[in-house]
Amino acid sequence: MSIKPLYRSCDSQGASQRSDELRTYAASLIPTLKARAAETARLGYLPSETIQDLEAGGLFGLTTPRKYGGEPVSTRAFLDIVTELGRGDTSVAWVVTLLNVSTWGAATFFGEEAADEVFGGNQPARxxxxxxxxxxxxxxxxxxxxxxxxxxxxxxxxxxxxxxxxxxxxxxxxxxxxxxxxxxxxxxxxxxxxxxxxxxxxxxxxxxxxxxxxxxxxxxxxxxxxxIGGDYPSTHLADESLFRTANMPLAALVLTFPALGNGYAALETFIASLPRRGIQYTGYSKQDEAPVTHLQLGEASAKLDAARALLTSHADALDTWAASGQYMPFDDRAKVRRDVGFAEKLIWEAVDLLASASGGSLAAATNPLTKIWQDARMASLHGFVVPNTNFETYGRILCGKEPGTLFI
Missing domain, CATH: 2.40.110.10 (Butyryl-CoA Dehydrogenase, subunit A, domain 2)
Structure with missing residues (x-):
């Protein structure tokens, strides 16, 4: 069973078409990324063939300014594209995310002299x-x-x-x-x-x-x-709205994109395994006949879709504020940090629920859901997305106290 993307990016018509092409290309790589997953894990970095595939589709150039020959996409499109990659391999989605958001930082946080040096070389900036x-x-x-x-x-x-x-x-x-x-x-x-x-x-x-x-x-x-305050030196990119996007909300939000794709991979993998599985020590010879399985699938899919809806809403808000030429207000930025934590919590709970429903087979290193489960746990531990940290920060603000962090 294939879980179709629920949302489409909302750029201008031309940009939207390009974003759809990038998302479709990313989705086309899913079987190949799954087939290479063991080699990728063994190497500890992406195989050269995967780098070539990503380069061929322009997936390292999601945040390269037009001024330097790029075709930057919206935050919303970024979400859609990386989520597809995460359905194939979380490691690939993570690398694409981190290289693109750092490339965005290189374009946004520095003046034209540095940007010319970084983006004006013989190779595309990465x-x-x-x-x-x-x-x-x-x-x-x-x-x-x-x-x-x-x-x-x-x-x-x-x-x-x-x-x-x-x-x-x-x-x-x-x-x-x-x-x-x-x-x-x-x-x-x-x-x-x-x-x-x-x-x-x-x-x-x-x-x-x-x-x-x-x-x-x-x-x-x-x-x-x-x-952090949005006083970007990149005045040479003033006509490209992506490079006016609020800094910390973007940095935190994008870290959930690989995890979201990994969550959908868990759902797809669990469903695909059902025809081969029963539930031991019960009368169910087929797991998909058991009401508990229906409940588990309903809850897990709801958590993933709720996380996606929340992340999509904030991605759209980041794009809207950037296009307006005004920096996203502090309260809105703080809510992004809060909801990044909540979305990550939902994603982890969905994956863990499905993994737990897999029983003892999760002990097998060759079980694809085992790797997905491990990746989901690791993704949820990044300091920017840890739920309790983000909840505490927002709760402090609601109590009229200082947030306790500059990273908002």
């Missing part, structure tokens, strides 16, 4: 990024900053990037921290530590990276506080 460092010793020097020593974890997609957007403290000449921000560095200047050894989303290649004594010019360093 940017990875990490929001917080594990260690970053930085010195202000003439013309820029010297990263004397830096270490960053979970650098998803770095194996397939050509630039890396790494968080650093922004210091003055005396070493006092003035702000935090991003340094845009060539991937060639980054050491990949090859430490991505995990049980879920194994193919995302989310290795740690390190740099030593790396000079970064002022043009390729930008303060985080400026981008």
């Amino acid at each position: 940017v990875a990024g990490v929001l917080t460092p594990r260690k970053a010793v930085v010195k202000k020097v003439d013309g820029g900053f010297l990263i004397e020593e830096g270490l960053w974890g979970f650098n998803s997609g770095i194996y397939h990037a050509n630039w890396d957007m790494l968080s650093i403290p922004i210091v003055d000449a005396d070493g006092k921290v003035l702000d935090y921000g991003f340094a845009m560095v060539p991937k060639a200047d980054v050491e990949i530590l090859n430490d991505w050894n995990v049980v879920a989303i194994q193919g995302s290649g989310s290795s740690s990276v390190a740099v030593k004594n790396l000079f970064v010019p002022d043009s390729r360093v930008t303060p985080l506080s400026r981008s």
Whole structure:
């Protein structure tokens, strides 16, 4: 049984047609991605054949500005496209998501000089990024900053990037921290530590990276506080609404897209297994004859569709505010963070319900639902989407207190 997409992107007519083409192409890759899933997990990053397939369909260019030859899509279209990829392999959807949202950041958070350098090379820009460092010793020097020593974890997609957007403290000449921000560095200047050894989303290649004594010019360093507030230096992209989208809501929202696709994969996989399964120690020789199975499917599908409706609503709101030329208000941005947590909760509960209904077969490493279940759990643990963190933040705001985080 195939679960058809419930929503379509709502761009202008030409952009909508392009978005539909991209979604259809992403859906066409599902059987191939499933067939390569074991190899992808073994490698720890995406196989070269998968990279070629993604490149051929333009799926790494969802956030490349038109000014630099791209065909950027709306947030709504981004959701639809990545959800299809997630139905094939969560790792592929994760890499496409993280590289595209970091590429969006490279276009949005920096001025024209840096953008020309990143997007004007011989190869299309493909940017990875990490929001917080594990260690970053930085010195202000003439013309820029010297990263004397830096270490960053979970650098998803770095194996397939050509630039890396790494968080650093922004210091003055005396070493006092003035702000935090991003340094845009060539991937060639980054050491990949090859430490991505995990049980879920194994193919995302989310290795740690390190740099030593790396000079970064002022043009390729930008303060985080400026981008959180929507004061983007990318005035050269003023006519492209995607690059006016609210920063933190977008960064949080897109992390749910691979999980949503993975959730639909769980539903499809569970339904496909029913004709071969009974329920042990009962009179049901076919699982799909049992009322409990009908209840489980009804609840799981409702949770997934509710999550999708919630995410779609916020994706449309992000697009609408960006098109209006006004930055999304604080209260609306806070609700995105809250609802990202709730949607992730719904997705995880749906997958876990279906996995639990699979009984002891879930112990088999070869059971495709086992991998889906593991991926769903890992996806739900990213700091931006953890439900309790997001619920607490919004609850603090409702109580008239400070949110306790800048990331709204």
